[in-house]
Amino acid sequence: MSDKILVSTRxxxxxxxxxxxxxxxxxxxxxxxxxSLTLSDPRSGKSYAALDHGHFGVKLHRSTDAGWEEIAAPVYPKKPEGLEEKDMWGRELQWSTARIWSFAAGGADEPGVIWCGTQPGGLFRSTNHGDSWEIIGALWHHPLRGKWMGGGADLPGLHSICVDPRDSKHVTIAVSTGGVWFTGDGGESWSQRGEGMRADHWPPEQMHDPIAQDVHCLVQCLGAPQRFWIQHHNGIFVSSDGARNFTEITGVAPSVFGFPVVVHPREPDTAWFVPEIKDEKRIPRDGELVVNRTRDGGRTFQTLTKGLPQSHAYDVVYRHALALDAGGERLAFGSTTGGLWVSETQGDSWTCVSHTLPPVYAVRFV
Amino acid sequence: MASVNFTPNIQRHVACPATQARGSTVREVLENVFAENPPARSYVLDDQGGLRKHMTIFVDGRAINDRTRLSDPVGLASTIYVFQALSGG
Structure with a gap:
């Protein structure tokens, strides 16, 4: 069980x-x-912190024995002369790292490999613990990448990276918006996955198109890697065939909307969510902050409230701000209004660590 | 050589002491500055080598026109200020 948490805040x-x-x-x-985000790499013991200095750009730091050192941040390749690429608003799409929005350590057989997802959608890989980065060209130059769009943010965000524990070259990612993508050769080629999801904010012709899906968060069960869970703009989806096909979970109280999801490392049917009123408001229903847990693959859910504020709570929990420790026992989450809660009982009860933090972007156990 | 001065706000993140550098354009001068101080480059220029969105550069009191190529001319005795804009914080 982990006794340390890194909380990324504004x-x-x-x-x-x-x-x-x-x-x-x-x-x-x-x-x-x-x-904006951290990664703690259990293979090296190093931690990585992504900073957004606004005027001065996105930077990346790596932990040392004495503190932190700035290392290279992912840099997009030179945009070809004369190439015109517009974003969904008709503005020129800048090939420049606007935000670091996902990290994943590579497999045990690739000790220096780290994956990094960004806005406006570029996926990068380092093979030397972050000393240098290379964009995954086959994904960035994929002819369908131009259909990715911003979802909430102005730019497409590559927010979820799942490295298959059985084969480090099998990597599944998710984009908001752009759906789910898979490589079986370490990034050399990519194909769209994620059939079965539903984007009901689109016209009927696009509603079920996998590339139109606004996946908020994608996670893979380490102990049963065929199982994926998705918290989607339109609800909760689950896959039992390696993210090829998803089934929608409906009728979940108080809401199926939210941003984060975590799955137990050994029990694929056990997952946690933080529900909110859908995008017209994005606040907890009735001001009651709750966590939802299923232990049976989504057939039933328990709404967990013990230790969480149940009156006038307006906490929003971002996609990276809910964490489960490697043992699958301890949970932690932070909110946009500066709350941080920890559970040592898989969510049965919660302890408030602080309610006066800056807005929380990400929570990760070390 | 042109004199080059950086906003005090950048100093918290990366050392950018006032310096002098050769060059007939803003690009040439800055490339010479960053050759001597590589960590400073990404704090001023974006991935494509253009001026970061919320940064601005003055040459002898005038804001530059070419934020992409940084082709604005620089004289032998010019003074360059690299500032951040008030927007975008």
Whole structure:
């Protein structure tokens, strides 16, 4: 079980630790700076922190024995002279890292490999622990990539990267919006997956098109890698065939809308969600902050409330702000209104670590 | 040589001391500055080598026109200021 959590916020990286049985803020790095995401690589023991300095761009830092060092950030290739590429608003699409929006460690057989997803949709890979990065050209230059669009953000965001524990060259990613994509050869070629999802904000002709899907978060069960869960703009979807086909889970109270999902590392039928009123409001229903858990593959859900605010709570939990530890016992999540909660009982009860943090973008166990 | 000065706000992230550099355009001057101070480059220029969206550069008191190629001329005794705009924070 993990005793440490990295909490990425609008105003710094908060190190949260369990000491003498109680969770608290241990210290803060990059105080005042916008930290969008972290990765803790269990193979090397290194952590990575993505910072967005606004005027000065997106930067990447790697932990050292003495603190942090700035390392190379992913850089897009030179845009071909004369190429005109517009975003969904008709503006010139900038080939430039606007945000680091996903990380994944490579497989055990690829010790230096780290994957990094970005806005406006580029996927990058480092083979040397982040010393340098290369864009995955086969995906960036894929003829269908031009159909990706912003979902919530102005630019397409590659937010989920799942490296198959059985084969490190099998990688499944998800894009908001652009659906689910798969490579079976380490990124040399890509194909669309994700049949069965439904985008009801589109006309009937596009509603079921896999590339039109606004996947909010995609996760893969490490112990049963054929099982994927998706929190989608239109609800909850589950796949039992390696993300080829998804089935919609309906009738979940208080809502099927949300951003994050986590799946138990050994129990593919067990997953957690943070439901909210759909996109017309994006707040917890009736001001009650809850976590939903299924233990039977989505047939039934328990709505978990113990220790969570049940009156006038307006916390939104972003897609990277719900975390499950490697043991599958401890959960943590942070909110846009600065709340941070931890559960040591798979969500049965929660403890508030703070309700005065800056807006929380991401929560990760170390 | 042109004199080059950077916004104080950038110094918190990366050291950019005032310096002098040769060049007849903003691009040439900055490339010479970044050759001596490589970490500073990505704080000022984007992935395509253009000026970052919310940055601005003044040459002898005038904002540059060419934010993409940085082709605005620079004189032998010019003074260049690299600033951040107030937008986009």
């Amino acid at each position: 105003k710094g990286l908060f190190h949260v630790a369990r000491k003498s049985g109680a969770w608290g803020i241990d210290h803060v790095d990059f105080l005042g700076d916008n930290v």
